[in-house]
Amino acid sequence: MTATLINVAYLIKRPTILDVAARAGVSKSLVSLALNGSPKVSQERRTAILAAAAELGYRGNSLARLLVSNRTRVCGVIVGDFHNPFYADILDGIVSAATAADFRVLAGAGLHSQVVNTAEWLLEFRVEGLFLLGVSLENSELEALTATTPVTVVAAGSDALAQGADTVTNDDYLGARMAVEHLASLGHRHIAHMAAPHTPAGLIRQAGYIDAMSDLGLRKNAQVYDAGPSEEDGYETAKEMIPSIGGITALFVFNDFAAAGVFGAIKEAGLSIPDDLSIVGYDNAHLAGTRYMSLTTINQPQQSMGELAVHALLERLDGTRAYPKKYVIAPDLIVRQSTRKR
Amino acid sequence: MTATLINVAYLIKRPTILDVAARAGVSKSLVSLALNGSPKVSQERRTAILAAAAELGYRGNSLARLLVSNRTRVCGVIVGDFHNPFYADILDGIVSAATAADFRVLAGAGLHSQVVNTAEWLLEFRVEGLFLLGVSLENSELEALTATTPVTVVAAGSDALAQGADTVTNDDYLGARMAVEHLASLGHRHIAHMAAPHTPAGLIRQAGYIDAMSDLGLRKNAQVYDAGPSEEDGYETAKEMIPSIGGITALFVFNDFAAAGVFGAIKEAGLSIPDDLSIVGYDNAHLAGTRYMSLTTINQPQQSMGELAVHALLERLDGTRAYPKKYVIAPDLIVRQSTRKR
DNA sequence: GTGAAAGCGCTAACAT
DNA sequence: ATGTTAGCGCTTTCAC
Numbered sequence: 001m002t003a004t005l006i007n008v009a010y011l012i013k014r015p016t017i018l019d020v021a022a023r024a025g026v027s028k029s030l031v032s033l034a035l036n037g038s039p040k041v042s043q044e045r046r047t048a049i050l051a052a053a054a055e056l057g058y059r060g061n062s063l064a065r066l067l068v069s070n071r072t073r074v075c076g077v078i079v080g081d082f083h084n085p086f087y088a089d090i091l092d093g094i095v096s097a098a099t100a101a102d103f104r105v106l107a108g109a110g111l112h113s114q115v116v117n118t119a120e121w122l123l124e125f126r127v128e129g130l131f132l133l134g135v136s137l138e139n140s141e142l143e144a145l146t147a148t149t150p151v152t153v154v155a156a157g158s159d160a161l162a163q164g165a166d167t168v169t170n171d172d173y174l175g176a177r178m179a180v181e182h183l184a185s186l187g188h189r190h191i192a193h194m195a196a197p198h199t200p201a202g203l204i205r206q207a208g209y210i211d212a213m214s215d216l217g218l219r220k221n222a223q224v225y226d227a228g229p230s231e232e233d234g235y236e237t238a239k240e241m242i243p244s245i246g247g248i249t250a251l252f253v254f255n256d257f258a259a260a261g262v263f264g265a266i267k268e269a270g271l272s273i274p275d276d277l278s279i280v281g282y283d284n285a286h287l288a289g290t291r292y293m294s295l296t297t298i299n300q301p302q303q304s305m306g307e308l309a310v311h312a313l314l315e316r317l318d319g320t321r322a323y324p325k326k327y328v329i330a331p332d333l334i335v336r337q338s339t340r341k342r
Numbered sequence: 343m344t345a346t347l348i349n350v351a352y353l354i355k356r357p358t359i360l361d362v363a364a365r366a367g368v369s370k371s372l373v374s375l376a377l378n379g380s381p382k383v384s385q386e387r388r389t390a391i392l393a394a395a396a397e398l399g400y401r402g403n404s405l406a407r408l409l410v411s412n413r414t415r416v417c418g419v420i421v422g423d424f425h426n427p428f429y430a431d432i433l434d435g436i437v438s439a440a441t442a443a444d445f446r447v448l449a450g451a452g453l454h455s456q457v458v459n460t461a462e463w464l465l466e467f468r469v470e471g472l473f474l475l476g477v478s479l480e481n482s483e484l485e486a487l488t489a490t491t492p493v494t495v496v497a498a499g500s501d502a503l504a505q506g507a508d509t510v511t512n513d514d515y516l517g518a519r520m521a522v523e524h525l526a527s528l529g530h531r532h533i534a535h536m537a538a539p540h541t542p543a544g545l546i547r548q549a550g551y552i553d554a555m556s557d558l559g560l561r562k563n564a565q566v567y568d569a570g571p572s573e574e575d576g577y578e579t580a581k582e583m584i585p586s587i588g589g590i591t592a593l594f595v596f597n598d599f600a601a602a603g604v605f606g607a608i609k610e611a612g613l614s615i616p617d618d619l620s621i622v623g624y625d626n627a628h629l630a631g632t633r634y635m636s637l638t639t640i641n642q643p644q645q646s647m648g649e650l651a652v653h654a655l656l657e658r659l660d661g662t663r664a665y666p667k668k669y670v671i672a673p674d675l676i677v678r679q680s681t682r683k684r
Numbered sequence: 685g686t687g688a689a690a691g692c693g694c695t696a697a698c699a700t
Numbered sequence: 701a702t703g704t705t706a707g708c709g710c711t712t713t714c715a716c
Contacts, residue, residue: 014490016693027703032695040701057490062466063405064693068708077451083430083628091424095451104463107449109419109437121446124404125467148356148399231632264633286425287629290573291606358709369687374711382685406709410692 015056024052035060066126075313076127077107078118080134080156085286086302087133090154093306094131101314103128116141123149129313132157132165139163146324150316152309155300158200161324166312168327170300172201175331176208179252179280179298182333184216187342188250188278192223194237194262196254199229205282209252223248227258234261242269249342250278256285256297259338263293278339294337304329357398366394377402408468417655418469419449420460422476422498427628428644429475432496435648436473443656445470458483465491471655474498474507481505488666492658494651497642500542503666508654510669512642514543517673518550521594521622521640524675526558529684530592530620534565536579536604538596541571547624551594565590569600576603584611591684592620598627598639601680605635620681636679646671 017035021028026045034041034049041049052058066072075098079087091107098105106127110118115135122130129150136156137145145151146164153160154168161167183191193209196202206224213222223244227237234253238261241248253259259281266273273279281288284299308327315321359377363370368387376383376391383391394400408414417440421429433449440447448469452460457477464472471492478498479487487493488506495502496510503509525533535551538544548566555564565586569579576595580603583590595601601623608615615621623630626641650669657663 017695018693028693029695029704030702033702036695042701045702059462059490060466061409061468061693062463063409063468064708065466065695066708067403067405067409067693067710068695082424082433083427085425085427088425091451095453099453105451107451109433109447109449111437111441120401121404124402126403126405148401235633260629260632260634264636267634287602287632290602290629291577292602292609292635294606359711360709370710371688371712372686375686378711384685387685403709406692407711408692409694409709410711412692 014061015058016061017058019056020049020053020058023056024049072126072128073102074104074106074125074127075129075131075310076119076122076125077105077131077133078110078115078122078135079107080115080132080136081112082109084134086283086300087155089302090133090306090309093303093308094310095306096303097307097310101310103310116145119145128317131309131313150313152312154305154309156200161326164324166309166316166325166327168305168309168312168329170305170331171328172204172331173208173211175282175298175300176205176252177212178331178333179282180209180212180216182296182335183250183252183278183280183339184212184218186250186278186339189218190221190223190248191218191250191252192225192241192244192248194225194227194234194241194251194253194258196229196233196258197226199254202229202254205254227254229255229258231257231261231264234258235265236261238262238265239269242266242271245271245277248277250280250339252280253282255283256281256288256295257283259295259297260287260293263295273338274340278342280339284334288334288336296336296339297334298331299334300331301329356403357400358403359400361398362391362395362400365398366391412468414468414470415444416446416448416467416469417471417473417652418461418464418467419447419473419475420452420457420464420477421449422457422474422478423454424451426476428625428642429497431644432475432648432651435645435650436652437648438645439649439652443652445652458487461487470659473651473655492655494654496647496651498542500546503668506666508651508658508667508669510647510650510654510671512647512673513670514546514673515550515553517624517640517642518547518594519554520673520675521624522551522554522558524638524677525592525594525620525622525681526554526560528592528620528681531560532563532565532590533560533592533594534567534583534586534590536567536569536576536583536593536595536600538571538575538600539568541596544571544596547596569596571597571600573599573603573606576600577607578603580604580607581611584608584613587613587619590619592622592681594622595624597625598623598630598637599625601637601639602629602635605637615680616682620684622681626676630676630678638678638681639676640673641676642673643671 017028021031034046108118108122132153134156142163151165153165195206227233281295281297284297288295288297363373376388450460450464474495484505493507495507537548569575623637623639626639630637630639
């Protein structure tokens with residue numbers, strides 16, 4: 001019997017503000033006022049209204065409310081790859097900053113291929129701004145979005161600016177230089193780079209590597225191995241690299257996933273990190289922090305990036321800034337056990 | 343100038359169905375019909391209306407639409423820890439199954455402590471059902487939710503059933519048995535267990551371990567180390583365990599994170615996996631699959647769990663089932679390099 | 685085929 | 701302090 005009741009509850013129309021009004025014996029406006037905590041409701045009525053609402057299990061209808069108020073105080077997020085905790089960290093920053101600004105965060109979860117679709121859908125809920133995390137859109141697609149809503153592209157989209165979106169990225173060039181300089185400071189002269197030349201960030205990090213080597217007078221020792229961003233990429237490329245180890249004493253890898261692949265190949269070859277090869281990664285992924293890998297890496301301050309993204313949105317919303325702006329944030333070096341003096 | 347225009351666009355009221363009607367020189371009802379593809383609109387008018395809508399950059403207002411139709415075809419998800427890719431995999435399953443059923447998925451991202459709050463907020467958007475991933479609520483809190491909405495608790499909440507929620511979990515008992523049986527089949531007799539006795543799943547897995555050992559006639563060799571679910575837990579406990587290695591030849595660890603901690607401790611001790619100790623984890627976390635760890639583990643079929651969760655919701659929604667139901671799904675063993683014959 | 689009109693549940697003037 | 705009223709943007713009868 002209980003179960004039947006429960007089931008029926010899903011079908012029965014939910015109580016509305018009118019039902020509450022009737023039960024409390026007042027008008028619906030008063031209910032609205034009371035529910036929104038207006039001071040001009042008598043204590044007596046307020047109590048009665050709140051009681052009635054509770055008895056009825058009344059729950060406000062955002063849809064209706066937002067329809068009239070026309071401000072939602074909701075921002076939408078689309079995460080390109082929510083399997084990657086990296087974006088979760090950024091989302092954390094967004095959520096806390098948004099909450100502080102009295103905004104709610106709605107994440108649209110759609111099929112991977114349907115970013116635009118999901119974005120459009122989110123916009124139909126009248127989110128006041130959109131955050132794209134690690135999502136790269138076609139220029140025309142992005143332009144269509146920015147035409148009607150403030151969009152902030154985080155951790156991706158090097159040329160999003162031209163399409164009217166704000167961007168928040170870490171300084172890949174600087175980060176790469178920091179990695180190289182760290183290795184050089186440990187006495188390494190033969191520092192190679194495992195690159196991801198097919199990604200925008202990969203090209204910038206590679207440029208940082210080259211320039212750092214030049215500035216250190218090590219340009220002639222520079223050596224770039226083309227790989228990619230995945231563990232598989234790192235593993236395969238590292239296997240080819242094995243014979244050169246010894247000549248090469250240190251390696252700066254495009255990111256931590258690829259570095260994990262290098263760890264695997266090195267282990268298989270019976271060599272040791274950092275005894276035979278010092279390694280620096282990038283991104284400070286979760287696995288980099290485990291004691292087993294303990295990978296020295298370049299950390300992107302994701303929390304700050306998320307907060308900055310919210311900041312950018314608020315500027316747009318309150319009219320402080322009308323032009324798209326590029327926010328770049330400095331990364332930092334995290335030294336662990338994968339690098340040592342030579 | 344362009345920038346100014348763009349900025350203004352955020353402030354100007356969005357075009358409504360009425361604007362489209364005016365521009366196309368028809369009534370708003372006709373616009374609605376045309377937009378929804380009704381067959382009883384003349385070809386001529388339809389074209390005009392669609393053109394007008396395009397020119398105006400018209401975008402429907404879900405809020406208004408849903409307000410009248412009173413069905414949203416949206417389900418809400420709350421992820422306890424979206425940093426854990428484990429839940430992302432489940433979310434994948436939910437998204438694809440929901441999409442197939444013509445449902446959209448909205449993830450409420452709130453502060454960690456505000457699960458109930460976020461849930462309530464999602465409900466104000468009239469989501470038709472709620473998925474809680476890895477979230478454990480107080481009984482009373484959960485009960486309040488299930489009273490008005492179908493709720494499916496995934497990968498958590500052993501006693502959620504009693505509060506009226508559907509549950510989808512993997513069979514922890516079976517998984518633990520599989521782990522032990524795998525080790526026994528490799529010839530191990532002294533198999534220890536590193537447990538997480540403060541978690542519901544931990545207790546079940548421990549029970550599975552004990553029973554499996556008994557059934558194999560190895561009960562006297564059973565040894566349980568109390569740890570916890572984190573890498574830190576695994577590391578600390580493993581350090582205490584080191585002297586016993588040799589006597590113990592195999593270890594079944596509560597989950598992969600803790601197992602990663604064990605890897606770290608073993609490495610520090612100068613020992614080797616699997617030469618000195620065979621290890622089986624649980625959950626098939628991302629790091630378990632890296633070549634560097636290559637951890638044999640018990641995989642929870644997250645994709646299926648997500649799909650099952652959607653299935654459960656649909657049953658509730660279409661009235662097929664009125665009682666809460668417990669769905670349990672069998673895990674599977676993934677053999678990698680961390681276990682070997684002895 | 686097409687338009688007029690009545691709400692969906694709520695907020696926000698405006699009255700009282 | 702409380703009630704009345706007019707919409708918010710849309711769908712959906714119901715006439716024409």
